[in-house]
Amino acid sequence: MKKINISIVLLLCIHFCSAQEANDIHFNPDQPEVDYISYGKKIAAEDALNDTQLSKEYATMAVADTLSTKFRATVTDVCKAKGCWMKLQLQNGQEAMVRFKDYGFFMPKDIEGREVVVNGKAFVEEMSIEDQKHYAKDGGQSEAEIAKITLPKKTYGFEADGVLLVK
Numbered sequence: 001m002k003k004i005n006i007s008i009v010l011l012l013c014i015h016f017c018s019a020q021e022a023n024d025i026h027f028n029p030d031q032p033e034v035d036y037i038s039y040g041k042k043i044a045a046e047d048a049l050n051d052t053q054l055s056k057e058y059a060t061m062a063v064a065d066t067l068s069t070k071f072r073a074t075v076t077d078v079c080k081a082k083g084c085w086m087k088l089q090l091q092n093g094q095e096a097m098v099r100f101k102d103y104g105f106f107m108p109k110d111i112e113g114r115e116v117v118v119n120g121k122a123f124v125e126e127m128s129i130e131d132q133k134h135y136a137k138d139g140g141q142s143e144a145e146i147a148k149i150t151l152p153k154k155t156y157g158f159e160a161d162g163v164l165l166v167k
Contacts, residue, residue, distance in 0.1 A: 034166060036117070040105045041162035043119040048072040054122065055091040058156045061124045070119040075111050079138045083107040088116065094156065096122070097135070101161040111165060120160040127155045 036045065049057070049071040057067055073088035076095055083106035087095040098118055100106065132149045 036164035037167060039107060039163040039165065040100060040160065041119065043070065043117065043162035043164060045072070045117045045164055048117045051089055052091045054096070055094065057122065058090070058094075058096070058124065061122075063124050063126055063154065065124055067122045068120070069122050070117065071122075072115065072117045075114050075116055077139050078107055078109050078111055079135075080109055080140045081138050083109045085135065085138070086111070086116075088118070088158070090156065096156040096158045097127075098158045098160050098163075100163075101159050104161075105163075107163065107165070115166040117164040118158060118160040119162040120158060123157045123159070125155055125157050126152050128152055 034045070047070065049069060051071065051073040054069065054071040054073070057069070061067065071088075073090065073096070075086050076089050077087040079085045084103065085097060085099050086107050087097055090096055101120065129149055129152060132153065133146050136146045136149060
């Protein structure tokens with residue numbers, strides 16, 4: 001009977017030790033748990049491109065091309081009127097203008113400098129003078145800055161169906 005009890009205890013120890021090892025494989029102390037606030041469609045942060053990777057994708061795209069993707073970047077500007085668009089930092093000082101699918105949700109107006117993960121469609125467009133002035137006004141730029149807008153320009157756009165904002 002003693003041999004059976006000892007065998008059971010050994011088997012339980014082996015089982016719990018191997019279960020603990022399996023849990024340790026997934027724990028990475030270099031990557032702390034990140035909390036997000038979710039907007040729009042529920043998305044996960046895993047497998048998101050970074051701003052450098054998306055910049056490379058944009059560089060290969062022509063006007064009217066689209067790419068379904070998810071990426072992580074820092075917010076540089078937000079619509080001060082409603083939070084109905086935001087700009088995200090790309091490499092080399094470029095930005096992606098993010099709008100929200102079907103005008104279905106808005107972002108807080110005070111999130112400049114915060115990190116987000118956006119999911120949706122990246123595209124390249126030629127933005128009209130009128131649209132540039134509209135977004136400049138919503139962004140709180142001065143009349144003098146708005147008056148300097150005189151030519152259409154090639155821009156990187158993104159239509160997000162879901163956004164995660166780092167808390």
